[in-house]
Amino acid sequence: MNKSAFLKNLGVFSLASSPMFLPSLLCALWYKETAVAATFLCCxxxxxxxxxxxxxxxxxxDNSLQHRETLGLVGAGWLLIALYGAIPYILSGHLSFVDAYFESxxxxxxxxxxxxxxxxxxxxxxxxWRSFTHWLGGLGIILLIIIVLPFLGAGGKLLYRSEMPGLDKSSFKPRIKDSAIFLFRIYAGLTILMTLLLLFAGMDLYDSLCHTFGTLATGGVSTRNASIAAYDSPLIECIICVFMIIAGTSFSLIYCFAVGxxxxxxxxxxxxxxxxxxLVSAVLISLNILFSHPSIPGLIGAPETHGDPGFLERIRLVVFQTVSIMTCTGFCTTDFNQWPDFSRMLLLVLMVIGGCSGSTSGGLKVVRVMLLFKMAVWHLTQTFRPKDIRVFRADNMIVDKELQRSILSYFTLYACVFIAATLLLTAIGIPMVTSLSAVASCFNGVGPGLDQVGAVSNYGFMPxxxxxxxxxxxxxxxxxxxxxxxxxxxxFWRKY
Structure with missing residues (x-):
């Protein structure tokens, strides 16, 4: 490990990250929150x-980094940027250090x-700032690393591969910096478009920006206690739903769609x-709720006088919540923790699957799940047809042994970490269902889970x-x- 080069590049990353507080500083000044503005200046x-x-x-x-230093820079840089991001919460006096770091x-x-x-x-x-960190985390930090540290060589490519794990990257330009600029243009364009649409739907500029940040980054952060349900607007829900689906789509496909x-x-x-x-999940959950569960909660925060939601409102709630969970956004309009067990279990599965590769969503990614299933079928076929010489293909591309090993090793590590984290939470004293769903939610970038970390709850009760x-x-x-x-x-830390 070349520790000097590691520290030097971590310093460059920190210096380049310091302006990220400026938009929040300007927001605080606009609303005449001088103490908060001073906090961001200190940050x-x-x-x-x-x-x-x-x-x-x-x-x-020197500026050259090997694969090991680059991998460490990516991991340590992310932990460090969250530490910097926790400072506004701490200095404002609202959160303790651990709570602030968790929120950041x-x-x-x-x-x-x-x-x-x-x-x-x-x-x-x-x-x-809370909303803006999601927007930065969605793509901004990745672009920052790629553009500001182009001399990393393998570093930019490593980070690019970690963010774009799909089969086909042909739509992107071969140079990493060009790809970064291209990604930023798409991200910025979608940000502007969604903000304008939410303004048209009745949100003010502040809420429009904050919810746009949370949607396109699939972060699901809101400025309201009742999340999107606070607006009780089918139009706003429709706009957010469409952009959640877009955010869960690969940027390369968005580019292809844009150019025809x-x-x-x-x-x-x-x-x-x-x-x-x-589509199938929304239909299954709708049928499960309509025919096996006569009563479900309506919008979060709605008066009890509204009564049980009708047929169309149930469909509205189910569609929005299904899209929100599978894209790993985590916006809530209803307490899905009170849905039937089948519906809740299906939502848990969708959390793990996540969106498309090359998108801002979390989860295993659809392409990995698709390849795992096809690999299982292919190997099963080989057991009773061993003499057949068949090449394993996906999307008209040959999936070689190296890619298969990569997918299997990732899935194995994913499962091991998932199980270990769940066991640790239960050992701490957190109930099993809460532990399982909390790990599933946090590991896959969703937010709300089941039981004590459900749609109308939070993680504040945890030690x-x-x-x-x-x-x-x-x-x-x-x-x-x-x-x-x-x-x-x-x-990892030993000398060469």
């Missing part, structure tokens, strides 16, 4: 000072899990399976040890496990 200075110190410690190192990591990992019970009492500047390559989009097996899973564990789980899920897990291996 800028502190982050820049830490970056300068780290850079000076490794200033004599939830933002940058686009999870949306929260320990806050009354969101609306927080200053506008802090709430804007509709045939490429239609022929993409992952995207078709993604839409099929959404500090559980919050620290889930913070690392959120980081692992966002960085595809390897970058964080490697930091805990003694062999």
């Amino acid at each position: 800028i200075l502190f982050t820049a000072a830490c970056g300068g110190l780290l850079y000076m410690l490794g200033r004599r190192a 990591m939830s933002g940058f990992s686009t999870t949306g899990a929260s320990i806050l019970s009354d969101i609306e009492v927080l200053p506008k500047g802090i709430l804007f 390559e509709y045939k490429t989009v239609y022929k993409n097996g992952e995207w078709r399976l993604y839409l099929s899973l959404l 500090a040890s559980a919050k620290v564990l889930l913070s690392f789980i959120m980081a692992m899920g966002r960085l595809k496990l390897y970058a964080i897990c490697a930091l805990f291996l003694p062999s």
Whole structure:
């Protein structure tokens, strides 16, 4: 491990991250929250000072990094950026260090899990920062690393591969920097478009921006205690629902659609399976609720005088919640924790599957699940037809042994971490269903889970040890496990 080069580049990353507090500072000034604005100014200075110190410690190192340093930089950089992001919560006096770090990591990992019970009492500047961390975590931080640290060589490519794990990247330009600029244009364009549509639907500019940040990053953060249900607007829900589906779609397919390559989009097996899973799941949950559960809760926060939701309102609630969970956004309009067991179990499965590769959503990704299933069928066929020479294909591409091993090793590591984290939470004293769904939710970047961490609950009741564990789980899920897990291996830190 070239520790000097590691520290130097971590310093560059910190220096480049210091301006990220500026939009929230301007928001605080706009709403005349001078104390909050001063907090963000301190954050800028502190982050820049830490970056300068780290850079000076490794200033004599050359700029070249090997694969090991790059992997460590990605993992440590994410943990560090969450630490910087926790400072506004701490200085504002609203949260303890552990709670602040949990909330910050939830933002940058686009999870949306929260320990806050009354969101609306927080200053506008802090709430804007809370939403903005999701937008940064969705794509902004990735672009920052790729653009600001182009001399990493393998580093940019490693990070690019971790964010774009699909089969087909042909729509992207070969140069990483060009791809980064292209991704940013799509992300910024969708941000502007959705903000304008929400303004048209009746939201003010502040809420429109905050909910756009939460939607496109699939973070699911809201400025209201009742989340999207607070607006009780089918139009707003429809707009958010459409953009959640877009956010769960690969950016390469969004590009193809934008330039008129509709045939490429239609022929993409992952995207078709993604839409099929959404449709089938919504239908199954609707049927389960309509025929086996006579009474379900309506909108969160709705007066009891509204009574039991009717047929159309049930469909509205189910469709929105299904899309929100599968895209790993986590917006809530109803307490799905009170749905039938089949519906809740199906939502848990959708959490694990997640959206498409190359999108901002979490989960295993549809392409990995699709390939795992096809690999199982292919190997099963080979057991009773051993003499058949058949090449394993997916989306008209040959899936070689190396890619198969990569998918299986990732799934194995995913399962091991999932089981270990669930066992640790139960050992701490958290009920089994809560532990299982909390890990599923945080690992896959969803936010709300089941039981005590359901749609109308939060993670505030958990002890500090559980919050620290889930913070690392959120980081692992966002960085595809390897970058964080490697930091805990003694062999990773040994000299060459």
